[in-house]
Amino acid sequence: MRIFSGIRPTGGLHIGNYLGAIKQWIALQETNECIFCIVDLHAITTPYDPKELQKNILEATAIYLAAGIDPEKSIIFVQSEVKEHSELAWLLETITPMGELSRMTQFKEKSKQYKDYVNAGLFNYPVLMAGDILLYRAKAVPVGKDQEQHVELSRTIARKFNQKFGQIFPEPETILPKTGAKIMSLTDPKKKMSKSDDPKSCISLFDTPEDITKKIMSAETDSGKDVIYNVTKKPGISNLLTIYHLLTDTPIPEIEKQFKGKGYGDFKKALAKVVVDYLEPFRRKQKELQTRDVYVKDILEKGAERARTIAETTMKEVHEKMGLS
Ligand code: ATP
Ligand code: LTN
DSSP states (O other), X not given: OEEEEEEOOSSOXXXXXXXXXXXXXXXXXXXXXXXXXXXXXXXXXXXXXXXXXXXXXXXXXXXXXXXXXXXXXXXXXXXXXXXHHHHHHHHHHTTSOHHHHHTOHHHHHHXXXXXXXXXXXXXXXXXXXXXXXXXXXXXXXXXXXXXXXXXXXXXXXXXXXXXXXXXXXXXXXXXXXXXXXXXXXXXXXXXXXXXTSOGGGXXXXXXXXXXXXXXXXXXXXXXXXXXXXXXXXXXHHHHHHHHHHHHHOOOHHHHHHHTTTOOHHHHHHHHHHHHHHHHHHHXXXXXXXXXXXXXXXXXXXXXXXXXXXXXXXXXXXXXXHHTOO
16 A cells, blocks of 8 residues: 655654654555655745755654664655645645635644744645645555644545546545554643644653653643543643553553552653653664765655656646646
8 A cells, every 4th residue: 555644844853743653654664655755845834944944854854764764665755856746736726625724723723823924835735735645646644633634635635636637546544543643742731742832842752861851750740649541630641641651562551550559750750761761762873864964865865766756657647637738
C-alpha cells in the first residue's frame, strides 16, 4: 500500500509529533511503500524567518533519520523541490468549496493565534495537503488526531475530482495510533502539545536530560495524589501515564499498580528517567547527523528525484482529465 505523510519544518519536533505520527511511520515502512515529506510550503503559511527555513528543513530531515526512517526503504524529500505540489493545489482549489475550508478547526485556531497573519495560504492550507496526498495517489495517511479533519477533506476533494473529471484518485484513509493520537500539553493538559506553544509545555526530542526532568517535574497535575488514569478528572496525570505507557509498553493498569501508595512526585521522577533514556539514542544520532549535512542533502535530492517521477505521471493524467492538454 502507498502511504504519504508530512511534517512542517517549524522547529524542533516534540514527543507528541513522535508518538502521534513518526513512530507509526517507522513501523509502516517495513511493509508499505512510504513517502515522507518535509512540507516547507505549509510552514510558510504562519510567521517564519526565511533565514532559518533551510536550517529547519535539514533539522527535520535529521530527525526523520534519527528516529529510524530508512532512506533505502522510504522516500524522504522536501515539498517545494517537487513543483507539482503547488500546481496540483491550484487545480484542486478550483473544485474545493470555500464553505468546507472555513469549517477547518486548524484554520480557526491559527487565525486566532496569528491575528495579523491570516493569509489566503493559511485558508487554502488543506487543499495543498490534499494535493500532497493525491499527487502520489496514496491510500493511507498516518497522522495525529488534529490532522484527521484535513485527511477527511482530502477524501472529499478526491471524490469530487473523480466525479467531475473521471476516476484517478483513491480516497485516502487516516491511520491514527491506537493510543497517543493526541498527547497533551505539559502546562495545560486540556490543550494538545504543540511546537508553537511555550517550550515548557512540550518535550522536544532533543531536549537535554536536565530540561526533560525539569519540564516533567513541573508538569501540571491534578488535585489528589493518586496515580490513576481518568481523563476527565485527572487530565494531567492521565497524559503522563499515556506517555509512560507508550515509551515502556507497560499497560496502564500495571503502571497504576506499580505506583499505588506513592505520590505524583515519585511517578514523575520515574517518568523523567523513562523519557531521558528513551530519547538518548535520538540525541546521539542527531549530533552525528548534524556534522553530515552533505549526506542529508544527498538523501533529500535522491528522494525528490524519485518523488518527481511519480508526481509527473499523475499530473499528466490530471491535465488530460481537466482538458488542460
Ligand atoms: P504547530 O504547533 O507548528 O502547529 P504541531 O506541534 O501541531 O505544530 P505539526 O507539524 O502540525 O505539529 O504535526 C506533525 C504531525 O504530528 C501531525 O501528524 C500531527 O497530527 C502530529 N501531532 C502534532 N501534535 C501532536 C500531539 N500533541 N499528539 C499527537 N500527535 C501530534
Ligand atoms: N498539515 C500537516 C502536515 C502535512 C501533511 C501533509 C500530513 C502537510 N501535508 C500530507 C499528512 C499528509 C500537519 O501536521 N500540520
